[in-house]
Amino acid sequence: MSRNRHLQTGTKVKTNLNERIMQAFIYLILIAFCLLIILPCLNVLALSFNDGKDAAKGGVYFWPREWTMDNYNEVFKDGSIMRGYIVTVGRVVVGTTCTLLCISLAAFALKEKLLPGGKLINFLITFTMLFGGGTVPTYIQYKNLHLLNNYLVYIIPGLYSVTYLMMMRTFFEGIPDSLEESAKLDGCGYFKIYAKIMMPLSKPVIAVVGLYTAVGHWNDWFSGAFYMTDNKKWPVQTVMQQMLSRAMSSEKEITSVAQAIAQSVGRVTSDSLKMAAVVITTVPILCVYPFVQKYFAQGAMIGAVKG
Incomplete structure (x- = not known):
């Protein structure tokens, strides 16, 4: 009854520990998927703007070392x-x-x-x-x-x-x-x-x-x-x-x-x-x-x- 009353009055409903753990777990999975997509794209972008000879030495990941x-x-x-x-x-x-x-x-x-x-x-x-x-x-x-x-x-x-x-x-x-x-x-x-x-x-x-x-x-x-x-x-x-x-x-x-x-x-x-x-x-x-x-x-x- 108290939960329904909170929903009807528009006040914020407190989540229990299990719900917060589940939300955190879901966020971690989503963040991991985002990183799997974004990081390779950043690597390609960094290498495309980096000097080719310098990039061949390695060590260029997400930011160009020698812009060109x-x-x-x-x-x-x-x-x-x-x-x-x-x-x-x-x-x-x-x-x-x-x-x-x-x-x-x-x-x-x-x-x-x-x-x-x-x-x-x-x-x-x-x-x-x-x-x-x-x-x-x-x-x-x-x-x-x-x-x-x-x-x-x-x-x-x-x-x-x-x-x-x-x-x-x-x-x-x-x-x-x-x-x-x-x-x-x-x-x-x-x-x-x-x-x-x-x-x-x-x-x-x-x-x-x-x-x-x-x-x-x-x-x-x-x-x-x-x-x-x-x-x-x-x-x-x-x-x-x-x-x-x-x-x-x-x-x-x-x-x-x-x-x-x-x-x-x-x-x-x-x-x-x-x-x-x-x-x-x-x-x-x-x-x-x-x-x-x-x-x-x-x-x-x-x-x-x-x-």
Whole structure:
């Protein structure tokens, strides 16, 4: 009774010893996970700003010992990084926009109870989640569709995602039907209802799906490596993957550019170039998170309840 009285009056409830121990244990676990994520990132950041020859001696962990911007200057001298950035940014913008448009239109149609064959269509769409096409059949299919060495191979395969479609459809179903019925009485058609009612009210799920899609496009190196033989059409992640792959096989063969730099400059090493390249390809997408973070709880949790 006293605990309930405290809750009703708004006074602070004292926790017992067991609860405080449990809270401390949870905080310790969360802090440990944060450190596991943050410390490697700080190490990469420190090495990217540190003199390459000095870093090779060891002892540089979370703060540069000899500051320099040479690593970044030399990375950007390689035109493949900048070309990759242009391809990646274009892919993220166009791909995310097209995906949101296609998924939202499909979700709006599938949430309509009067859609002919709606249940069958929903079943068939969900059924596809059980199977994967496989790498070789997918490659053959893309070849038959003339998508190889075509920028559309970055866009078309990602236009639909069953998971995102179900999230958005469920979110649409949570919007009161009375809004749609009132709009119909005012003479609105389905497209106007979609554009004027559904989309403005669906900012949380749009933000979540949009961010996940953008991150997927940004981090995808596979499409460029397998479906693009023209390295001028590679996204920046594929450029990075090829660089790191060659570095793992031979530290002396990262790229011809890296070799020339190491010989002429003397302060830049293959490892310092790799660290700078990792930072360059990672930081931009991280800057997007703060702008959509407020939508995550509502968009991800409500949309994740499958009906």
